[in-house]
Amino acid sequence: MxxxxxxxxxxxxxxxxxxxLERGYPAEDITATGRDTARIADLADRGVTVRRADFEDPESLREAFRGADTxxxxxxxxxxxxxxxxxxxxxAARGVGVGHLVYTSAPRADETTLVLAPEHRATEELLAASGLTxxxxxxxxxxxxxxxxLEQARAHGAFAGSAGRGRTASAARRDLAEAAAVVLADPAPHAGAVHELSGDTAWTNEELARDLGELLGREVRYRDLSPEEHRTVLAGAGLDEDTVEFVVTLDRNVRDGELAATPGTLSKLIGRPTTPVVETLRGLL
Ligand SMILES: NC(=O)c1ccc[n+]([C@@H]2O[C@H](COP(=O)([O-])OP(=O)(O)OC[C@H]3O[C@@H](n4cnc5c(N)ncnc54)[C@H](OP(=O)(O)O)[C@@H]3O)[C@@H](O)[C@H]2O)c1
Structure with a gap:
């Protein structure tokens, strides 16, 4: 496949x-694509086919997808x-007869107020209308x-935001990548499925501060700001207006619980607990 x-x-x-590759999927059955293919030349050395594919260039997509099952x-x-x-x-996938398309979306994309969701919701709608499995x-x-x-805590013993006691059920990129690989390796049982993938544990910023304190061996405080104070701090740090609004809205989303769900689907798919945020941050230290 x-x-x-x-x-x-x-x-x-x-x-x-x-x-x-780690799961033993044959390299010759994998095509890795992107625009800047120089960054994946090492994958070609390992037998993976590397092709340039630009979302703005339909012909490059058709060429890259031709003959793909998934x-x-x-x-x-x-x-x-x-x-x-x-x-x-x-x-492009439809045009060249791809058998199954898997898309990385956002939590509860169809109903959430998450600032990032509208493009994901629209993509899911396009997929549903495409007739593609x-x-x-x-x-x-x-x-x-x-x-x-982590970096703010290391430098100042504190980090700030306006997420209040909102919880985030985050997971390591690697966890989510593994879940995608599980689905790609045997897609048929997942046809038509919408998997909500999140970490096993949802944490507040206060809890993150406590964990960062233990990790860094110093006291770390979370300073919870009002959205207005948060805007002022971000603008003072040199962020442009759109970015400031984006970050403050995201924290409102967290405060509202939009990233807090822990259905356990991700750990079930990958067959192990998800990686706690502090473990990922330990690796980044
Ligand atoms: N769940 C989350 O917390 C979270 C956070 C941030 C982002 N995301 C989403 O998840 C995706 C993957 O995350 P990531 O961390 O892997 O992001 P990333 O490292 O920035 O990778 C993004 C990928 O998208 C490709 N890309 C962008 N524009 C493209 C275009 N016009 N045509 C073809 N390829 C294009 C890039 O290819 P080139 O570099 O070769 O152009 C790159 O390979 C992101 O793109 C974003 O949609 C999720």
């Missing part, structure tokens, strides 16, 4: 390819362009995104 992975030049996609569409990074880009990938992996928050809290 031949598998094509988009976004393999990025962090999640590469980990998916690595995970497929395609993993890793959501892109260009906010505001992604619905069209993902639509190009879905159309598909699986949606609604990936939760990455542990790695707490690296900034």
């Amino acid at each position: 031949s598998v094509v992975v988009t976004g393999a030049t990025g962090q999640l996609g590469r980990l998916v390819v690595e995970s497929l 395609v993993l569409l890793v959501s892109g990074t260009e906010l505001g362009r992604r619905v069209e880009q993902h639509g190009n990938a879905i159309q 598909h699986t949606v992996l609604r990936n939760g928050w990455y542990n790695e995104l707490s690296q900034q809290a």
Whole structure:
């Protein structure tokens, strides 16, 4: 069964390819794609086919997907362009007769107020309308995104936000990549499924501060700000207006519990507990 992975030049996609190889999936049945293929030249050395595929270039997508039984569409990074880009990938997959498309979406994309969800929701709708056999992996928050809290804690003994006592059920990128590899290796049982994938444990920023304190061997405090105070701090740190609004909205989403669900589907898929946030941060130290 031949598998094509988009976004393999990025962090999640590469980990998916690595995970497929670790599981014994034949390298000759894997095609790794992205725009900047120089970053995955080492995968070619290991027998993986490497092809350039740009979501803005439908012909490159058709070429990359031709002959694939399964395609993993890793959501892109260009906010505001992604619905069209993902639509190009879905159309290309349909056009060349891909058997099964797996898409990395966002938690409860169909009903959440999460600031990032609308493009994922629209992509899921395109997928449903495409008639393609598909699986949606609604990936939760990455542990790695707490690296900034780690760095602030290390430098100042404190980090700040406006998420209140909201909880985040984050997981390591590697956990989510492994789940994708499990599905790609045997997609049929997952046809039509929407998997909500999140960490086993949902933590508050106060709990993260306590864990960071233990990790760093110093006192670490979480300073909870009002959204207005948070805006002022972020703008003072030099962030542009759109980014400030994005970060503050995201913290409101966390406060509202939009990233807190712990259905346990991810650990079930990968057959082990998910990686606690502090373990991922220990690895980043
Ligand atoms: N769950 C979360 O916490 C979370 C957090 C951040 C992002 N995400 C989403 O999850 C995705 C994967 O995360 P990641 O950490 O692996 O991100 P990443 O390291 O930034 O990788 C993004 C990948 O998307 C590819 N890409 C972007 N625009 C493209 C285009 N026009 N055509 C083809 N490929 C394109 C990039 O390819 P090139 O570099 O070769 O162009 C890269 O391989 C992200 O793209 C984003 O949609 C999720």
